[in-house]
Amino acid sequence: MAKSAPSELSFPEVTGRAREIFRQVVEAYIHSGLPVGSKTLAGGGALNLSPASIRSVLAELEGLGLLSHPHTSAGRMPTEQGLRLFVDGMMQVREPSMEERAAIERSLHQPGPIEAALAATSAALSDISACAGVVMVPQREPRLAQMSLVPLSPGRALAVLVGEDGGIENRILALPTSIGAGALEAASNYITAHLGGRTLAEAAGAMQAEIISGKSALDAASADLVQRGLAVWSEDAANRPVLIVRGQANLLDEAALHDLDRVRSLLDDLENKQSVAELLDRAKQGDATRIFIGSENRLFALSGSSVIASPYRDRDGRVIGVVGVIGPTRLNYARLVPMVDFTAQSLGKLIG
Structure with missing residues (x-):
């Protein structure tokens, strides 16, 4: 394993x-x-x-x-x-209990964006393990199935994106007050009919190319709406977190009170999420759960901490992220290794 x-x-x-x-x-x-x-x-x-x-x-x-x-x-x-x-x-692993499995699986079914489920999963893993839970967020490129622009009030509309994977997300879109319901409907129909099946980046590029070439059948107001609608999603995707960390407070246990300098060093390391993500990226290169103990990884060498991390995959078997726990070197490896492995498998089923 x-x-x-x-x-x-x-x-x-x-x-x-x-x-x-x-x-x-x-x-x-x-x-x-x-x-x-x-x-x-x-x-x-x-x-x-x-x-x-x-x-x-x-x-x-x-x-x-x-x-x-x-x-x-x-x-x-x-x-x-x-x-x-x-x-x-020498270690003999202990499979997660039914209660532990149920807690992890419950966390995966959070409403809203996938990031909400990932954050809940990281928190659940942290609670069960008494460590810090970490999840690398997959860099998703959902393909459009439908986009609707629904008027809310003058100057505001609700952009509803439906992906080919069945995912639905909503965002508030600021508009010129002169935009009417007819333009919103025309823009929605155009996106669904002409840009469906493409990623956001592909759809935005195709739209821009049509406007430049003069081939777009939309008037200026509707074309602007299409671009605004695509832009809000593209910006949202770019700003999504690379790494979700939950449960840092679990690291302040009774034993940690004897070594506060080490714990402070570890908490400082966890604040550097890009470096943590780079470390976890090493786990993406394997096909099983990886264990890094103390100075085996440079990031946590000073704090003397350990990392247990496992890649999770989509339905095609491609590694799309990593989930794991970070804590002192005295981790209960026999218990946590199969728990992290189970969490990775469950994430793969959810996202795949």
């Missing part, structure tokens, strides 16, 4: 006992965010080893670069190399 960032690591030649101790350290750290000591491991009872024996193994794992030993603590915590090894070779 998941494809990690490129790594040449393999599990070193250590005993099964060391492997089990390493696994317990990583899982305890992911759960608490705190270093794990030998007394804690011995107290669990599963290892049937003395604290002294466990300390010896912890020192061995530290020497291999899999664990680190914070100066202020007697416990150990996994290094980025250790987390990578755990994710690649």
